[in-house]
Amino acid sequence: MKGPDMKAIRCQIRGHVQGVGFRYSARERAADLGLTGWVRNISGGRVEVFAQGESGMVDVFVTWLHDGPTAARVDHVDEVPANVDQRFAAFEIRV
16 A cells, blocks of 8 residues: 555544544544554543545545544644555554
8 A cells, every 4th residue: 555645644633532432433434535544542531543545535534533523522633744554454443
């Protein structure tokens, strides 16, 4: 999964994002967009995401992260570019 139109990002999402199905919704949305990577809860009530795939689909996913699922309240998304990681074949929830 490497090519000229591939993109990878790492994000931390702050707000009311734990206990609202954020990880499960993110996995479903990422899979629908053909992305691979992972999502997990981290300290401070935040969610962390690594996502990669076709550049335009990654951008669509990041836009979704700014809203999240219906029960979530996203206050801020910190996004940094990342290197594409060939080890991922799916989008998974990490614990």
